[in-house]
Amino acid sequence: MAPEALSRQQTEEALAGLPGWTTDGESISRTYSFAKHLPAAAMVVHVAAIQEELNHHSEMSLGYSKLSVTVNTHSAGGKVTDKDVQLARRIEEIAPGHGAS
Numbered sequence: 630m631a632p633e634a635l636s637r638q639q640t641e642e643a644l645a646g647l648p649g650w651t652t653d654g655e656s657i658s659r660t661y662s663f664a665k666h667l668p669a670a671a672m673v674v675h676v677a678a679i680q681e682e683l684n685h686h687s688e689m690s691l692g693y694s695k696l697s698v699t700v701n702t703h704s705a706g707g708k709v710t711d712k713d714v715q716l717a718r719r720i721e722e723i724a725p726g727h728g729a730s
């Protein structure tokens with residue numbers, strides 16, 4: 630069964646506990662900054678492993694010292710669901726260990 634889409638208000642309430650994460654109403658996103666490129670690239674691999682564990686996958690964009698993560702739920706018609714929030718929480722847990730801010 631497809632997960633239920635969160636309303637814009639529910640999404641914003643969920644993001645209140647995830648500083649740095651924003652929503653455009655269709656997805657949730659955060660851009661992380663790093664001192665150097667390799668820590669950013671390493672975090673991509675770590676996020677990918679979490680995504681495989683959760684079977685839920687974001688779009689990631691890697692720059693020199695920045696990593697942007699955007700996620701919504703395809704099976705909910707490209708809307709935000711609790712699965713996106715759960716992934717964001719897991720990413721937040723590992724971000725400090727990669728020197729991300």
Ligand SMILES: C[C@H](O)[C@H](O)[C@H]1CNC2=NC(N)=NC(=O)C2=N1
Binds near residue numbers: 701
């Ligand atoms: C078949 C597999 O369970 C699905 O394609 C999963 C994989 N990862 C996914 N990731 C995201 N972001 N949304 C999905 O609906 C989704 N579905």
